[in-house]
Amino acid sequence: MSTRRRFLGTSLAALVALTAPTGCSRIDRGEGAPARDLGPAAEVRLGYFPNLTHAPALIGVDQGLFARELGGTALTTQTFNAGPDAVNALLGSSLDVAYLGSGPAINAYAKSGGEAVRLVAGAVSGGAQLVVRPGIDAPGDLRGRVVASPQLGNTQDVALKRWLVDQGLPVGVDPGQVVVTNAENPKALDLFRRGDVHAAWAPEPWSSRLVLEAGAEVLLDEARLWEGGRFPTTVVLVRTRFLREHPATVRALLRGHLAATGLARTDGPAAKRVVNAALERLTGKALSGPVLDRAFDHVELTPDPLAGTFPRLARDAVTAGVAKRAADVAGLADLTLLNEVLAEAGEPTVDTAGLDEK
Template structure:
């Protein structure tokens, strides 16, 4: 072999070694904090660059409020940017999830079911619970029986939201027609703050409302006609759950797990120090609405609900039936595969808790 050939071969081998070194360095530089500490997955299953998180400025969303205010989500997300997005009612949040302008949402059970069925069971997955109970039908003190609601106007936050479904189901079960006229009950969809004002003015007779709004009407003189807890076994029903876009869950499972870990820590913090939890949630509400709630309202609200990452899957078949009874859905939703319990089960195991029971929501494939 000639000296020229030897020099050419050396240059070729050197170039190959240099390319390999550059490739290795590039791969190492591309590894994120979550890659190093978890599955080591790359590409489509890497941690998200950003996660857009929906929630309501309501006490029923206290795990989200505490997690945001105490930076419990950001502590788990590492280099992933957290972008919080407040909403006033579930149907608007559903539109954001289905429109892919939101990734994960704390949301009511009714709109969660609607999002799943509206997308043919494809676009979203239930991944955790958050809050149980915390909703009541509160009315003017002179109303002491269902029959006295005839000819009255009762408010719910939005058409098809969790409380709207609950009220309409209850009215049907009590043989009270929904509509206008002296023998019917008018159900009017009104933003919660406006409901309070209209109740004070005597323009609505009450509302089926989530906390803190049921407590706010009670403070304004309303009485509890129906506590929704009384309608469910052991008083447990999912008021707030955690919903995620299916594609986001498939591509960024560690990001979803990080958010649920932050939520679990917020729930544990609320149980360990209720006084601090109340103050933190109220501060977070003030950040969004510009005004804190009266301490008495927050105190009452916290006695009406409980926090748990278990989504109470066994209640969802009945919730689906209620949507049909309420006239929100034409057919009873088929919910097989709605729940993906894997991320929350991992989080609960790390917290020393039992896995959730997926019930009829399990994927049978």
């Protein structure tokens, strides 16, 4: 079987898994959840990824910033390697709060009919690049080449496929088309080194690893595609029922989240050390100094979820061919507690851009 046919089969199998229906009761979706405040929760279950683009979570957990603000509420953490797994945990009520990519966040909201989850803060902006093998100098050079994205329908996969449409480059295995394969970031790095993959739309620190460790070159920084160079890479999602019943706990988490973001802003070297130590503890391997420095240069830790970008993100999934219709994101955001915490800290509040209105 040819490499391109094998990659296509893998992507089609993943598509079936992505679009398969998942059971979700009315209670799981948050419908009928009591609106009354039950006070601080006994426990809060927090999910995040061992990725540099989840740096506020890594810092907040490692430095005890969440635990300090939570007081008597126990913090239980769980790490994930794939957005759909974290989404299923949220929708199945086995997780209360999660750091997620913007794509999985929209998917979680849409799958629950706009009921189960709310976006309560941003975490990271930027940090995704299209990197290529030397000799690929223009978009058209990707015809007949294999391009990797981390996962079917994830944030980078949608961005890649939307960009290919804009460039007039069809996705497929026929001559003149671009082969898109979905490979987890570590595997994509190995495939690139072996020459089985010619390009990758990768988040940090993987784009930096591809450049510094595998000889890739940057064809496009995704920041160039967004106004002001800012787009949401990671956001904070909370189960709606948990938010309604335990706003004090969510507020405490957001204080810890803001403290983690502040550490990165005021002491970059310390933030890098903390993040790298956390990555080594969680994955067994730290990043090299050059990779760490380059990756941090391409991301912005910010509590602003850049709410105004979400309607476009939903439309992009349709343009990219990973959704049949644009998800209705009206009502996705509830930034009330975030803006309260920001005001208390003397920080500027963030714009909901109407994303809080159904």
